[in-house]
Amino acid sequence: MSFLTLDRVSHHYFYKNGYTKALENISFTLKEGEFISLLGPSGCGKSTILSIISGLFKQTEGHVTLENKPITESKLAIGYMLQQDYLFPWKTILSNALLGPKITNNNEDSMRQTALQLLEEVGLSGVADKYPTELSGGMRQRVALVRTLINDPKILLLDEPFSALDYQTKLKLEDLVGKLLKTYHKSAILVTHDIGEAIAMSDRILVMGSNPGTIAKSFEVPIELRNQLPLEVRKHPKYQILFDKIWAELEEKEKQKGRSS
Numbered sequence: 001m002s003f004l005t006l007d008r009v010s011h012h013y014f015y016k017n018g019y020t021k022a023l024e025n026i027s028f029t030l031k032e033g034e035f036i037s038l039l040g041p042s043g044c045g046k047s048t049i050l051s052i053i054s055g056l057f058k059q060t061e062g063h064v065t066l067e068n069k070p071i072t073e074s075k076l077a078i079g080y081m082l083q084q085d086y087l088f089p090w091k092t093i094l095s096n097a098l099l100g101p102k103i104t105n106n107n108e109d110s111m112r113q114t115a116l117q118l119l120e121e122v123g124l125s126g127v128a129d130k131y132p133t134e135l136s137g138g139m140r141q142r143v144a145l146v147r148t149l150i151n152d153p154k155i156l157l158l159d160e161p162f163s164a165l166d167y168q169t170k171l172k173l174e175d176l177v178g179k180l181l182k183t184y185h186k187s188a189i190l191v192t193h194d195i196g197e198a199i200a201m202s203d204r205i206l207v208m209g210s211n212p213g214t215i216a217k218s219f220e221v222p223i224e225l226r227n228q229l230p231l232e233v234r235k236h237p238k239y240q241i242l243f244d245k246i247w248a249e250l251e252e253k254e255k256q257k258g259r260s261s
């Protein structure tokens, strides 16, 4: 059953002397528990799609629904994780993790236990009273993940959350996030420029074209590559076959972008 639906979504950014047509006729669905990735040339509208789903702004045309209701009625169902962790340096890790419940007036005391449990699940049980500056980049991103999960969102939007990390940390976090989302049966949409990361984490990959942004092609990730360690996925023969197909599609989209700009 489709859970999140984007139906013929278009978006224009208007400014004083004109507008940019960022998205045209975007339609796709996300099932409950499904993980999809958006790949495409810079400026093709990946982040715009996430902003619309998160309710940050409304699309110019089309419909976005979650469980058949307009997404604007379900803002709290969406969790957003970005490239930067945006932790408050003057707050402890536990206070940072509890920011969501505080904002939404959820009972902070009862949420403390949940926060401590989630911190333990991401391997950070000993850092609750530390401050963000005392943690590495990978540890801070794990805190950001806890802060996103604590409000129990139905869908996680991940906008290049690992791109600022070193390769080893990135692979470890891909594994951790993938496993955690499966455990909690969360749906997720990942925006990335990394084909390997998209294959290692997703059930399905949507490649976008640009000027304006469209969905060009959908690639199903073979079942053999799912639920595996990110490093193991990258060694599988089917990984290389899919990687090459996606690479060719992206090359084509880059060429088209060059011709139209």
Ligand SMILES: Nc1ncnc2c1ncn2[C@@H]1O[C@H](COP(=O)(O)OP(=O)(O)OP(=O)(O)O)[C@@H](O)[C@H]1O
Binding pocket: 013, 014, 020, 021, 022, 040, 041, 042, 043, 044, 045, 046, 047, 048, 049
């Ligand atoms: N606030 C804005 N005002 C005007 N134009 C915008 C705004 N945000 C994005 N755009 C334009 O909309 C288009 C899509 O931008 P968007 O950031 O969604 O692309 P993207 O695929 O996420 O890019 P990248 O991969 O570089 O992060 C681009 O042409 C961009 O210049």
